[in-house]
Amino acid sequence: MKLYATTALAIALGAGSALAQQTEVNILRVQPSDEEQAFYAEVEQAYEAENPDVDVVFEYIANEAYKSKLPTLLQSNARPDVFYSWGGETLREQSEAGFLRAIDDVLSDETRATFPEAALNAYTVDGSLVGLPLYATEVVFWVNTDLTEQAGVDHTAIETWDDFLSAVQTLKDAGVTPIIAGGQDKWPVHFYWSYLALREGGPDVVTTAMTGEGNGFENEAFVAAGRDLEELVALEPFQPGVMGTTYETASGMFADGGGAFHLMGDWDYLPMRGRATDGVGLSDDQLAIIPFPTISDPVTEGGDGATLGGINGWAVTADASDQAVDFLSFMLNQENQETIAERGIFIPIVEGADAALSNAFFQRVAQDIKGSDYHQIFLDQFLGASVGATVNDVSADLIAGATTPEEAAERVQEAWNFR
Structure with a gap:
């Protein structure tokens, strides 16, 4: 034993x-x-x-x-x-x-x-x-094609920022919420300012600003990006309470059919469906993606082919x-x-x-990423933690109407100087 x-x-x-x-x-x-x-x-x-x-x-x-x-x-x-x-x-x-x-x-x-x-x-x-x-990821506009068709918007015809603003107004006139966004977390709305800066300033605008050339982040392209975003905000395009909405909540709201556009990465394809009320969300037939619009008269040419992600x-x-x-x-x-x-x-x-x-x-x-002239990494990561946080802050403040385009650019430059 x-x-x-x-x-x-x-x-x-x-x-x-x-x-x-x-x-x-x-x-x-x-x-x-x-x-x-x-x-x-x-x-x-x-x-x-x-x-x-x-x-x-x-x-x-x-x-x-x-x-x-x-x-x-x-x-x-x-x-x-x-x-x-x-x-x-x-x-x-x-x-x-x-x-x-x-x-x-x-x-x-x-x-x-x-x-x-x-x-x-x-x-x-x-x-x-x-x-x-x-x-690799790309930030794109996810489109609810049921809502765009209901409002008479042809999403395939949206090429320029002016086209997009016109589509937003048409959607509002039809009683459809144009855009769903998670403003509380800030980083989802930094995509707007970042993309607009690329379109206004060309693919080298960020790396050039990091060297201090061309007035750094106070370059006119960054200020113009803020003005472009102001034009959008003036149309009141977002869902009610946008600044109190988290990314996860916004993702689910879009999948529930709450709005026509959602500027977000391709990674949201599966998660947004899981966040939908029914756990299913929009079908592939109800979805489309379009690239971020170009600028008709940019500060510097060459930003049309850049992708952000x-x-x-x-x-x-x-x-x-x-x-x-x-x-x-x-x-x-x-x-x-x-x-x-x-x-x-x-x-x-x-x-x-x-x-x-x-x-x-x-x-x-x-295909977009392979064909891109330049693939810009998210600015809130590319510029480091402290400067990235400032980019997110100014983007959210622009959405909320709490800062001006000039102040936003100055704040990013100041953060870069003291990083």
Whole structure:
């Protein structure tokens, strides 16, 4: 009897020892769609089956909470091994603060070769790769075609900002809410000011302003962008209570048929449906996407072909293990990215995986990005945390009528000076 007990104890201790030797890989991600979560669960299971000594743990946090909690987490012992990133100056700031790990020495040449060089550059700081890209996104106008048709608006004929303003007025005259937006979170409305600045100033307007040339962010193109936005605001195009509406709520409102237009990234295709009251939302037949309009008489020519969006991906923290990098490589391999494309979850960045896209909206976005003269990363990320927050603030204030175009440009320049 004692022999059996001793043996059982040995087995239990052995099992405990094996578990203790497992390497835990913690992944932190902004809350994605249910479909994307299901994909990550499958990848986690497949990797752990091949690597029983690794325990992969995903954690999801809502968008605004993620942005506020991440800086604190990175400074603590509870920091994740890998976290979701929008790249840009924020990534550089995190690297310079010592929060990130260079992964060049553990990433295989085969894995590296599967990514476009431009996408890898978005996760490279001072020559060191500190993460990997996941997908590219484009901010577009989502259109509820039932409502535009009801009001007699031909969304396919909208090319210029004047065309868009005219469509907004026609929708209002027909009793249809023209635009749904999440003004409370601010970043959804920074898309307007950012896009208008690109259209007014050309694809180099932001990078030129960062060098201080051409009067920096007080360049006439940024002021003109504010004036263009003022024209839209004067039409009272948004749903009631726009400045008290979160992104998630606005997303669901649009999917419920609450308005004709919704300026948002292609990533909202699945989430907005999940946020609809019935969990289904608008069908593909009721949806369309159109690019952000051009400006008929811009301050500087050349901005018509620019797109705004992100090269979103993953950053690796300073204390992350080699296994964390190995899991990241596995998650982003071609087979997994083709699965992402086939399921229509997002547009993968891995070379060739976009050929598996079956979603017509994503096919259009992939074509837009490939054909773009310049793909500008979201300004609230591209310019770093403090300046990005100011961009979001001035955009929201312009929507609320609480600042002038000139003041908005001055505030961004001041933030840039004191970053």
